[in-house]
Amino acid sequence: MTIQECFAALGGDYDDVIGRLRSERLVQKFVLKFPEDGSYALLLQAFEQGNAEEAFRAAHTIKGMCQNLGFTKLGNSASDLTEAIRGGDLAAGVPFMPAVKEDYALTVRAIEAFKAGL
Secondary structure (H helix, E strand, O other): OOHHHHHHHHOOOHHHHHHHHOOHHHHHHHHHHHHHOOHHHHHHHHHHHOOHHHHHHHHHHHHHHHHHHOOHHHHHHHHHHHHHHOOOOHHHHHHHHHHHHHHHHHHHHHHHHHHHOO
């Protein structure tokens, strides 16, 4: 799988990110690091513990990373979640969590498939 195919599989915008980073090597480097980031685990833990502040911080971090990396699909669902819990009402974010979980899993699967082809 090429990096462009990876972006297509995860619902991303390769042209956008290559326009910013200007180097396929840099794009690959940051894409491969994404699954190692602990923000998603922190998000799940914060929801489990009822910690709205940490959940907001984690969702906002995921949204930002996705915007920087051109991960449009996950970025959109993380953005929806971020806005839902911005005021501190964790319950308002519950309906958005299934999309975030699904999009995160899709993103990581695409990245792992890309990594396996290197």
